[in-house]
Amino acid sequence: MSELIERLAEGLPEDALLTDPDVLASYAKDMAGFCPAGAPAAVVVPRTVEQVQHTMRTANGLRTPVVAQGARTGLSGAANATDGCVLLSLVRMDRILEINPVDRIAVVEPGVVNATLSRAVNEHGLFYPPDPSSWEMCTIGGNIGTGSGGLCCVKYGVTAEYVLGLDVVLADGRLLTTGRRTAKGVAGYDLTRLIVGSEGSLGIVVRATLALKAEPSRQLALAAEFPSTDAACDAVCRIMEAGHTPALLELMDRTTVRAVNDMTKMGLPETTEALLLAAFDTPDPAPQLRAVGDLCAAAGASEVVPAEDPAESEMLLQARRAALTALEAVKGTSMIDDVCVPRTRLADLLGGTAEIAERHGLTIGVCAHAGDGNTHPTVCFDATDEDESRRARISFDEIMELGLRLGGTITGEHGVGLLKKTWLAEELGPVSLDLHRAVKSAFDPHGILNPGKLF
Template sequence: MSTDLLIGRLRAGLGDKGVVTDPDILDSHRNDHATFCEAGVPAVLVRPSSTAEVQEVLRAATEYGVPVVPQGARTGLSGAANALDGCILLSTSRLNRILEISAEDQIAVVQPGVVNAELSRAVLAQGLFYPPDPSSWEMSTIGGNIATNAGGLCCVKYGVTGDFVRGLEVVLASGEVVRTGRRTAKGVAGYDLTSLIVGSEGTLGVVTEATLALRPEPEAALTAAATFMSIEAGIAAAAAVMASGLRPSLLEFLDGPTARAIQNYRDMGLPDDVGSLLIAQSDRGPRAAEDVAAIARICTEYGAVEVAEASDAEESKMLLEARRLVNPALEPLGATLIDDVAVPRSKLVALLQGIAEIGTKYDVLICCPGHVGDGNMHPTVVFDRNDPAAEARALEAFGAVMNLGLALGGTITGEHGIGKLKSRWLAQELGPVGLALQRQVKAVFDPANLLNPDKLFL
């Protein structure tokens, strides 16, 4: 295959603005934010600005037998956007228009390059709400969120990205366009191809348009933060909150190592021997204060040594600061390897206890913040990247955490995806029959295996 011929074909279809060959730019687009994931050297970066141009790219890729790696903002944590040697990187950065916001139908129609926060602000201006809010929402795009079925802090009440995707426009490897789903709230005609595309990490097609469900603008929110002297007490309180009939719009957990790292980074008034921190929020407007008070009572009953209740939005923001400081607080401690296991809430204590044992066994620090309301935790292995032995132990600990999550009836990824980072454990979770079926689905959509071919499956 002649790279020059390929690039010439792409320039003919996209123009010079849509085709990039500058080595420095290519190098800067080789990978996402995942650690320990190899990235190859791409042949070219393309930036199509329309569905028709995406079709041109995939037709050229099929003609020349060149793999295509779709990319959004590259904020992912699994290596799903990492390049292969000689591949076409397909960036959705120029597919960045909000095509429609309908207050009557409570939907938005957007291109994949729209940044999550920009969509959220645009619909809020019309009294509407797009709930999925991954931590990277100020940078991550809707296309990337769809590719990994991204979650966020408010999943405990509102659900994940896939719960809000009504329909998609997708360009297949052949260059054909398929529309899945619909604008309506209900519809069961045929197989649910929309849900199949959501979370497929660019291995089945390239999303060029998404129809998203919206909600009415949420009411004002208030927050409570409770400090416990043990992990078990914090988890028990979280379980009691979820069983109480209350519907918190946010329920976040920080284990002792994470809370102490935050305290060392910025004085939050936490005790030196803090065991865990629970942060809850209600967005029910006039009823939020009543909800927060009820949550505070539950936390006190379960052994909280201190409970702070916000009385207004500014105090709520202050109480949430601890959760938002997790990444900056861990950064000075060393390199991080972020896991993404989810288990049934009844198994959270066993998960946290097991993680502590894994940290001791492999002599690494593992901090564990997470979305305790839906059982999705983010065990984060912290280590010295300049120490090869420490790096090796960190990788072993990372795998041990995933094995533990599976043993507890959970999953190796709640919202980050498989990518390259976790592909060796996917077969373990799916089993041989499930894995074979998924490979067959991939072959139907992409018979030449050109779309993100080194992701998901080993």
């Protein structure tokens, strides 16, 4: 065995250290396309904080790269292996350590699946709002690493707003505790917010204290069909300008609707150019749904159909959650963009994306968290077709450039990873990039944590 494997084995149980080449290959990458993955030296699957600390001390001493992983549902290549690295998979650290209904917090390990936590806190009459489309698979640690969002963001916000405190193993194996359990706290720099969204480049999250909310009423939704994406985006602006706060406000274009129907057989209306879903979770949502329906009609909706009950609302929600998987099935491969723009520029982004698709002869479906301007233009292509793959990559970059030109950001919730590192430098600019590198150096002087990602 190599010195790395020997040293790791000294402080790990046998089942926590994986070296079989086929097993290593199965851990080597996340779900992002166009992102290279190296050959890892080992996979460590710890169950305790002490095992994570041992792994980091060993890696730091040997200057070996470490890439932290959750469920590998990410879409930016942030969890991809680099050559000779240790992949630190945290999926076995999956305990919910505490749910406190008085303080309205949960304390969890990073491998807890988002949906598992949501259901557990529901039993206490509580609610953990961040709900990525992959919530049945993705882990809290991964959500924290990418600063993920979800369908409820328009009302409840993103992961960063629910992380009160963290336990983080640093590159040299020391244990850092950030934040608090209290509702308020402004002592010192906000290192908790710094860690959230850092994609494993500053430390390894081993425990999180999360804020919870009282469980709301079940959502009641409506679906509005539009003759154009411009009209649907106009409706979004009218809804927000009127002061409504829907629990979700989601948009699917015609390509996405047809893809979802092909995969799920849900019978969504395929004649529409854009389908807008709005939902409220207030005790009596009917007046708000009527008001939103009127605003959709004023914006040019051809049909407004309220759900009859929460079960029908849930069906619409499941259709939206299926969108990215359905688009991937269109041609077998997809590149999922994650551009967020001001709501007032949403129509410009969708229109510009359609023009890019036509110019490159590609199928690009768009689904969006329209209420907060976060879009997911999804380039569908045949990966075995070299020219189509080339055009897919060009179109992906053009959509990101369009988003920046419209005053937006290259990522609203998926992170940067490998896929967007060139564009991160474009968005940040040289001064901010210098400060990012200085922060990285302070946390990780030898640059072993997720090297080659972000910048």
